Amino acid sequence: MMNFGINNYKDLIEFISYIITSFSLIGIWITYAWSKKQIHFSTMSKCINDFREFLKCYGEADETLAFEYIDLVNEELFYLEKNYLPVDVAIEWIDGMIDWLPFYNANGDFIQSQNLSFLKNEQYVTIVLNGYPRILKVIQLNKTIDFEKVRLASLTLENRKLQFEERNKLIFEIISNLKLSFWRKRFITRKIASR
Incomplete structure (x- = not known):
């Protein structure tokens, strides 16, 4: 357990929690980026559909x-x-x-x-x-x-x-x-x- 500066089980648990926290933050960032794209897509889709409906009645x-x-x-x-x-x-x-x-x-x-x-x-x-x-x-x-x-x-x-x-x-x-x-x-x- 001495290879990574881990001297006891407490250090091992802290090291594992840092890794889990890092992966969690990466997951949160990926989720945020994906949800932002979803907001962009749903906003564009709604407005495009509204404009198409508008054009059907134009005139x-x-x-x-x-x-x-x-x-x-x-x-x-x-x-x-x-x-x-x-x-x-x-x-x-x-x-x-x-x-x-x-x-x-x-x-x-x-x-x-x-x-x-x-x-x-x-x-x-x-x-x-x-x-x-x-x-x-x-x-x-x-x-x-x-x-x-x-x-x-x-x-x-x-x-x-x-x-x-x-x-x-x-x-x-x-x-x-x-x-x-x-x-x-x-x-x-x-x-x-x-x-």
């Missing part, structure tokens, strides 16, 4: 759909704030929101929703979003974004590059408005060209 009762979409976006933004999503997924979801949400540019100009007609009227948007402070915070931009570039229709190679750069600025602005320093750091250091 019918637009006012009802606008409220459903606003609820969904509010939920997604909550998940972003709480870091329930991987960074790549969060950026993709924000990029998808750009075509559906209205915005207020830094100069105060109202930018209509591209896809929801009920979110094209500024007065209506003000009334609807009054109950959604998280979304209001996101759509009130501190920098001027060129929405003509963001929503370019003709995607030649040059236009695609212009659109990509302007959309990235808008995504970063949305992330900044959510005050997600973790996401900002990842967004800045990440090469978004893979989108």
